[in-house]
Amino acid sequence: MFDTFLDDVAARDWDTHPDGTVRFAVVGTGGFARHLALPAIDSADYGEVTTLVTGSPDARADLATEYDATAIDYEAYRDGTRADAYDAVYVVVPNRLHLPNVAAAADHGKHVLCEKPLDATLERAERLVAACEDAGVTLMTAYRMQTDPVVRRLRAFVQGGGLGDVVKLSGDFTFPVLSGGYGPDHWRLAADLAGGGALYDVGVYPLNTARFVLDTEPTAVEGTTATSGPYSDVDERVAFTVEFPEGVFGSFSASFTGAADSTFVVHGTDGTARLEDAFVPRRDRTLRVEAGGATLTLEGAGTNEVREEFDYFAHCVLTGERPEPDGEDGLADLRVMDAVYESAASGERRSL
Known part of the structure; x- marks a missing residue:
């Protein structure tokens, strides 16, 4: 009866072992990003941190050194500076700031993993989803428990x-x-x-x-x-x-x-x-x-379901599958x- 649980509890039922990795830009470097998300991407099988976006000069200097990544401010990110250095964007800023940062990623043709809720209002979230659909990029809501x-x-x-x-x-x-x-x-x-x-x-x-x-x-x-x-x-x-x-x-x-x-x-x-x-x-x-x-x-x-989340998203990007x-x-x-x-x-x- 319980074979579903006992047969390798940590196994990934979605993993088809594709080749390659996804280069991430992490937009926002608050506590969740620093303590959970960045270490998770750094240890992921299919992801790597190449770009950091933050308004703090100190954070840009420290995190760029720690992760051997490029660090830029929000204006440079929205302008597309160093957009060739990443394939996907993880948006982890306060809810009402999701839409402009996701829209910028979509404008630059980048796939998006966006923290929940998608924005501070349903209307803004609908615009966020539409921006990704219009750009033809993958959008995943960061529901880590699903992974x-x-x-x-x-x-x-x-x-x-x-x-x-x-x-x-x-x-x-x-x-x-x-x-x-x-x-x-x-x-x-x-x-x-x-x-x-x-x-x-x-x-x-x-x-x-x-x-x-x-x-x-x-x-x-x-x-x-x-x-x-x-x-x-x-x-x-x-x-x-x-x-x-x-x-x-x-x-x-x-x-x-x-x-x-x-x-x-x-x-x-x-x-x-x-x-x-x-x-x-x-x-x-x-x-x-x-x-x-x-x-x-x-x-x-x-x-570490945070790492699972990033690997699952990267897997979807690499295989062209739509995230659940x-x-x-x-x-x-x-x-x-x-x-x-x-x-x-x-x-x-x-x-x-």
């Missing part, structure tokens, strides 16, 4: 009937944003830059993972939000229910305050699968599956999340 081998095996097990018929899903991601050295002026707390708060930043993880595992789209949502103190501009906490076809429900929550936690659970007629540390980057996850009278527990089964988390995937989540906000404001269920 995590454990999550991919969970999807295969669920879709193969391992839990029977899915009846509900639940998930939470609590990220105490101000506990990591950020102050109240951090961009995640500014609606004009972020677009939304806990829902846009971390609530999207259980939502997107549920859509990925079920391979279907929601039909309606209900939501509520709460905020206080320095979070007055965005939602500090959110809880929302998502209705899927055939009576399947998802109950999800996210918060910028509270003890850090992330879980994802799939409940079926014949069993349950529970993933702990589900959405934390580069974490050894614990998966417990109870089905058919048997129990499987995988501890320390995670991998493409631009439309990113737009679908924005439509759902905007409906959650509308429901929270009106107190009414919103159909999709």
Whole structure:
């Protein structure tokens, strides 16, 4: 029953071992880029860092030396300076700055891996997707969990009937944003830059993972939000229910305050699968599956899904395949999340 999980948990079910590598320009050198993305690309099988884009002269000097790469500012990047040095762009700047930087990449004929959400508003995200489509370049929304081998095996097990018929899903991601050295002026707390708060930043993880595992789209949502103190501009906490076809429900929550936690659970007629540390980057996850009278527990089964994400994207570029988390995937989540906000404001269920 559990062969799907036990047969090399870290194996890449998408890898056809193409020749070549993709040269990346990393646009934005904040904490996620420095601590997670750049080391991931540097260790990737199909990617390499050749260009860094940042407004900080100190960061340009330090990172250019560390990664033996060319470092330029945003104006030079938008003008196409050194565009011959990279094949693809990873955009990891505040949400409202995604569109101009992705549009610049598309104008220069470069493929794009863009952080989620695709932009601060649905309308801007639609323009972002259109820019890539018009330019004929590959666009992938940076949903790293879709490339995590454990999550991919969970999807295969669920879709193969391992839990029977899915009846509900639940998930939470609590990220105490101000506990990591950020102050109240951090961009995640500014609606004009972020677009939304806990829902846009971390609530999207259980939502997107549920859509990925079920391979279907929601039909309606209900939501509520709460905020206080320095979070007055965005939602500090959110809880929302998502209705899927055939009576399947998802109950999800996210918060910028509270003890850090992330879980994802799939409940079926014949069993349950529970993933702990589900959405934390580069974490050894614990998966417990109870089905058919048997129990499987995988501890320390995670991998560096950030590296997997870059290798998967580069693989798509090298092979010409369309990524699963493409631009439309990113737009679908924005439509759902905007409906959650509308429901929270009106107190009414919103159909999709």
